[in-house]
Amino acid sequence: MSHYPSSVLNLIKAFSKLPGIGEKTAERLAMHILRAPRREAENLSRSILELKEKVRLCSLCFALSDTDICDICANPERDSATLCVVEQPAEMVAIERSGSFNGLYHILQGVLSPMDGIGPDNIRIKELIARVEQGHIREIVLATGTNVEGEATASYIGECLRNYPVKVTRIASGVPIGGDLKYVDQVTLKRAMETRYDV
Amino acid sequence: MSHYPSSVLNLIKAFSKLPGIGEKTAERLAMHILRAPRREAENLSRSILELKEKVRLCSLCFALSDTDICDICANPERDSATLCVVEQPAEMVAIERSGSFNGLYHILQGVLSPMDGIGPDNIRIKELIARVEQGHIREIVLATGTNVEGEATASYIGECLRNYPVKVTRIASGVPIGGDLKYVDQVTLKRAMETRYDV
Numbered sequence: 293m294s295h296y297p298s299s300v301l302n303l304i305k306a307f308s309k310l311p312g313i314g315e316k317t318a319e320r321l322a323m324h325i326l327r328a329p330r331r332e333a334e335n336l337s338r339s340i341l342e343l344k345e346k347v348r349l350c351s352l353c354f355a356l357s358d359t360d361i362c363d364i365c366a367n368p369e370r371d372s373a374t375l376c377v378v379e380q381p382a383e384m385v386a387i388e389r390s391g392s393f394n395g396l397y398h399i400l401q402g403v404l405s406p407m408d409g410i411g412p413d414n415i416r417i418k419e420l421i422a423r424v425e426q427g428h429i430r431e432i433v434l435a436t437g438t439n440v441e442g443e444a445t446a447s448y449i450g451e452c453l454r455n456y457p458v459k460v461t462r463i464a465s466g467v468p469i470g471g472d473l474k475y476v477d478q479v480t481l482k483r484a485m486e487t488r489y490d491v
Numbered sequence: 492m493s494h495y496p497s498s499v500l501n502l503i504k505a506f507s508k509l510p511g512i513g514e515k516t517a518e519r520l521a522m523h524i525l526r527a528p529r530r531e532a533e534n535l536s537r538s539i540l541e542l543k544e545k546v547r548l549c550s551l552c553f554a555l556s557d558t559d560i561c562d563i564c565a566n567p568e569r570d571s572a573t574l575c576v577v578e579q580p581a582e583m584v585a586i587e588r589s590g591s592f593n594g595l596y597h598i599l600q601g602v603l604s605p606m607d608g609i610g611p612d613n614i615r616i617k618e619l620i621a622r623v624e625q626g627h628i629r630e631i632v633l634a635t636g637t638n639v640e641g642e643a644t645a646s647y648i649g650e651c652l653r654n655y656p657v658k659v660t661r662i663a664s665g666v667p668i669g670g671d672l673k674y675v676d677q678v679t680l681k682r683a684m685e686t687r688y689d690v
Binding site: 295296297298299300302303305306307309310311312313317319320321322323324325326328330332333334335336337338339340341342343344345346347356357358359362363364381382384385388389 | 494498499502509520541545556561587
């Protein structure tokens, strides 16, 4: 690597700090920047800075936002009585993309994980309860992950909300649509069987 | 995608212009930048600009350089009578890394490719001949690729240099070291057989 001039080396090093980018890929990306139009490189450079400068968390739901209140929270056409609880902004984006939800969100910014020292005070559970206490929320949809931490977080939140006049639901787990039954893992199949419903 | 704030979208779009980076990966990279320390993001942003500002081509060998003459051309300990001709800077770096060459380089900045409209005038062949004409070069090692274009370029340069008092050699092709004979393609095996040498 050390046979490139230092400005090339610096960029290769900076690129290889990104997740999933090894030294070879970083080298290829740097060579691309070298050949790319100046405008494209400047645009990438500026976008990185702007992201760090502009993006903050929505003060209501903790989604990523360029403004104090995010577009979804500020949209009067959304059902503000239904709140979908997710772990991270990317999950919110995935649900939005599915077009299956018209309520508001609450992004926990993490998941309970005692092994990593992340307890209830480290994620936005207090803030969720505060929103429920304001009184006009009718349903909380728990859409945390279906791994151990996600399930534990969902249970914990369900427990916290037990004494509030709010309906708490959990998104369904089961066989993916289009999935072949014989390739579905046992745990998923068991859950699909346990949560079967009348048709 | 449109459910992210615009500063996040802009960075996702900028990342996905890089080669081999699809929309999903670009999203993951943007999320990383969001969580990364400010210093890391600023460093990446600055490195991109600095690359575009500082890197130029060495005026002797056309390698990437931060200065007018690259470190290799400026190094008095290198053998300036031997010139290794490669297509691109990355190939020069690969040879340097192998530690097998102590001469100087000549980077063609491309390869003959009539299909893409790239003829002898579009790559640095004239400049190579000018270096040979200065008279103190004894050997030219042709290290262009072993694909059709690389071979054609090597033949063409060999032809051009026929009337100069300079030895022209080509790097050997054959079975890779540690390669299993039964997995080596026919063309490579044929070449290895044709260019066999006495031991």
